[in-house]
Amino acid sequence: MTTRHFLTLLDLTPQELHNIIHRAIALKKSPTLRDETLKNKTLAMIFEKSSTRTRVSFEVAMTQLGGSSLFLSPSDTQLGRGESIEDSAKVLSRMVDVITIRTFEHAKLERFARNSSVPVINSLTDDFHPCQLLADMQTYFEHRGDIAGKTVAWVGDGHNMCQSYINAARQFDFELRIACPEGFEPNQDMLDANSNRVSIVRNPAEAVAGASLVATDVWASMGQEEERRQRLEKFHGFQVTRELMAHAASDALFMHCLPAHRGEEVSAEVLDDPDSVVWDEAENRLHAQKALLEFLCNAR
The missing domain is CATH 3.40.50.1370 (Aspartate/ornithine carbamoyltransferase)
Incomplete structure (x- = not known):
């Protein structure tokens, strides 16, 4: 099965997006629906830009769904020391189940996704912020x-x-x-x-x-x-x-x-x-991303 990525809203169909929205609402209303749907799954978070809502919401989302997350900044990884995007993508995607990236150039995100065997999520680029x-x-x-x-x-x-x-x-x-x-x-x-x-x-x-x-x-x-x-x-x-x-x-x-x-x-x-x-909107980053993570991991 082809790996599904979420780099822009156009990567999913309108029906899939609606399904994610409705799942997010259900997860928000009934916390018991979490049921560790991402148990033993690991999210790698590569952030080249600072973040509050995005980082916290992704980390908490994985925890609430029974999974775990790794926060990686350029100074923490070989990406910051010259390893190619392609090589990093190939290595990381053999170790984790899903990757989210917050960076500047959208083309960099696309290069990473082309070389990743697991879903890649756009946490923000200069061009798009689909989450x-x-x-x-x-x-x-x-x-x-x-x-x-x-x-x-x-x-x-x-x-x-x-x-x-x-x-x-x-x-x-x-x-x-x-x-x-x-x-x-x-x-x-x-x-x-x-x-x-x-x-x-x-x-x-x-x-x-x-x-x-x-x-x-x-x-x-x-x-x-x-x-x-x-x-x-x-x-x-x-x-x-x-x-x-x-x-x-x-x-x-x-x-x-x-x-x-x-x-x-x-x-x-x-x-x-x-x-x-705006406060509901900020909180919903957590719930929408839980539904997105479930969708992408299950799509594999």
Whole structure:
């Protein structure tokens, strides 16, 4: 059987993604369903970027499912001393059952997956963050039901989170409006391939109008700290405020993958508002990843 990987949302079918969401909800509601489904399984976690939610959620997920995890930074492994990605993938995949990687270049993740005999999960690259979208979709399903046919507004940088929302629009069948300053658009090929459901709207209020979900992220991601001052100027007017949320549907939810910079991309009032589900969203990283780990390990 071909090894299944999860590098983007497009690696699974819409039905498989829905099944994972529903399994995640079930696991969250009934802890006894864990039943050590990953007993004696080991997850290797290779992180070249810092992390709170991703690392903790994966480690706890493996523990709750009866498995174990190994955290590996470049300084801990031969990857940091020049061993090729291909060789590392071949060696590690003979010793562990599943691997998750948090790195910069998406191409590096793809090279690793091509040489791994066990499932590889994208914990975040510069291009995509699919695990976060599993949690986001689970959160929406829990609060409002199926997101199909709804309108989602993304306000901010067209980076990895935005690009994962583009894939989510395709896989979960919703309309996505992206409000971003000129020069901060997502990949043009992705926009062209999804032009039937994804659009760029320069005015945030127009993007948010009638939306059932409004999402954002920091304006300066990891590795862009030196650009922060310049980005603050260019993103002026793109903060998600109560005034902006007033243009959305009356039952609209607000999401942010965290960590948030209060007073920059989102006001403190919106982040702490009852319609903000960011804390459920963060917790659901744990449950969605448990369901994903089960799926990938069973697919082998």
